[in-house]
Amino acid sequence: DTGVSQDPRHKITKRGQNVTFRCDPISEHNRLYWYRQTLGQGPEFLTYFQNEAQLEKSRLLSDRFSAERPKGSFSTLEIQRTEQGDSAMYLCASSLSALNTGELFFGEGSRLTVL
Amino acid sequence: GIQVEQSPPDLILQEGANSTLRCNFSDSVNNLQWFHQNPWGQLINLFYIPSGTKQNGRLSATTVATERYSLLYISSSQTTDSGVYFCAVVEYGNKLVFGAGTILRVKS
Secondary structure, three states, X not given: OOOOEEXXXXXXXXXXXXXXXXXXXXXXXXXXXXXXXXXXXXXEEEEEEXXXXXXXXXXXXXXXXXXXXXXXXXXXXXXXXXXXXXXEEEEEEEEOOOOOOOOOEEOOOEEEEEO | OOOEEEXXXXXXXXXOOOEEEEEEEOOOOXXXXXXXXXXXXXXXXXXXXXXXXEEEOOEEEEEEHHHOEEEEEEOOOOHHHOEEEEEXXXXXXXXXXXXXXXXXXXXX
């Protein structure tokens, strides 16, 4: 059983460029989540998918951010026109059931540095 | 929304010592998880513990949901226990809300 996989692990980009992160959840998990973590803080919720449907989005997810899960398997998180404030660790997680009855499992994260 | 407070914010231990980390939350919760974030940034699941007590090796956790707190015990600490420990709760729906974490440093 492979865990949650994220790619790339590290990304350095210049301000104004677009970046895309990919997440492959645990295979039987139909729920997928994106979180963002800045230095010294706990992870903050960005968005949640159940199968291919994006069911919840945080106010942190500005118009420059878009997430997709087209076939209910892997997901992508795209950031357009990156800003220095976007520098953070982007964490993907998946779960088999709703969080009020089950555990959330995280990937290793994708660390973004915007110069 | 729900508030999650963790204490202490920082903790330095000598190898072999025991410690207790605390997590307080401001409202009723449906789920509580403890995580260890390793130096490479990955969040490792320690316990899924909405109530009661669980043990896993040198670690154990207790959640008293009616009093809105959870405790994580680390016994006979090792240098590999160093890192950040997070408590996270589900208030409703599908959003896990994290505390700010406890930074643990275990010295040899």
